[in-house]
Amino acid sequence: MKISTSTVIGVLFIICSLLTYFANFSTLTGIISASVAIFFILSGFFEIKDYENRTIYLVVVAVIVASSIILAYTQISSIYVGNELIDSLCVGLILAILLWAAYDFIRTWKLFERKLSYLRVLCIVLLLGVMIFLELPGTSVNTSSPMNQTNAGSFENQWISFDYPSNLTVEDASTSDQVEIYIYNGSEQIGGISSGNGTIDDFLYSTGFNKTKVAGRDAVIGNITTSENGTSSGTLVSISLTNSTTLDINFEANNEATFNQLIKTLSIKKTGS
Numbered sequence: 001m002k003i004s005t006s007t008v009i010g011v012l013f014i015i016c017s018l019l020t021y022f023a024n025f026s027t028l029t030g031i032i033s034a035s036v037a038i039f040f041i042l043s044g045f046f047e048i049k050d051y052e053n054r055t056i057y058l059v060v061v062a063v064i065v066a067s068s069i070i071l072a073y074t075q076i077s078s079i080y081v082g083n084e085l086i087d088s089l090c091v092g093l094i095l096a097i098l099l100w101a102a103y104d105f106i107r108t109w110k111l112f113e114r115k116l117s118y119l120r121v122l123c124i125v126l127l128l129g130v131m132i133f134l135e136l137p138g139t140s141v142n143t144s145s146p147m148n149q150t151n152a153g154s155f156e157n158q159w160i161s162f163d164y165p166s167n168l169t170v171e172d173a174s175t176s177d178q179v180e181i182y183i184y185n186g187s188e189q190i191g192g193i194s195s196g197n198g199t200i201d202d203f204l205y206s207t208g209f210n211k212t213k214v215a216g217r218d219a220v221i222g223n224i225t226t227s228e229n230g231t232s233s234g235t236l237v238s239i240s241l242t243n244s245t246t247l248d249i250n251f252e253a254n255n256e257a258t259f260n261q262l263i264k265t266l267s268i269k270k271t272g273s
Helices: 005-022 027-049 054-077 084-108 117-134 200-206 257-265
Strands: 148-150 154-156 160-163 168-171 180-185 188-197 209-212 217-225 232-240 246-254
Touching: 027 054, 027 084, 054 084, 054 232, 117 148, 154 180, 160 257, 200 232, 209 232, 232 257, 246 257
Parallel strands: none
Antiparallel strands: 148 168, 154 160, 168 180, 180 188, 188 246, 209 217, 217 232, 232 246
């Protein structure tokens, strides 16, 4: 059976996507790797079978790109930490390269058997470079303040203290004016603690939020839901600090044990700047 170069490259990107998943690297990188893999395998299939229906091919590629944009946006806007503008531009660049390659492919129905131009080489280099950028740990973490990292199982700064499972990592970017803490399992953020403006009563207008007590202070707790299908995607606790500020603790779903340990051991040392 004939195997095209495109198919081989697609399989390599599939392996990359699987490694990204099992090694708990960036989910965003896994999505992009899978999208690139599907594109190359699909192109290889068209090349081997001598299919030359431009409409079908371009429609399928467009669906792949559109799905990737939706999934990538979900990651960037929810669990992926960092500069969303840069991340969006990188994802857009990768998908633009795929669309360009798809359009170029239908001219001769061959991807790699023609002489490579400088433009093609540049696109390939950009593609690989952006993939590496998205995978580098900490590349897109907010660098506006110094970041202190710990995995000792106990955390304390000028604002709060709490205990957590020692297999997790806590990164502290808090300043004298606000709280900004990230909690990671490997390279994936599973929770965060940050300062908020307003009062806990603001959350009571949302369905499913109830009043409670956390660290001896008034608070509300509820499930965060996605706007698309209404399913639970995490838990949020908002604790009253002053008449106009709160301490917001946000955890993804399936992290109840960590969430409960943090809440039970939380101590608030400071309520304002």
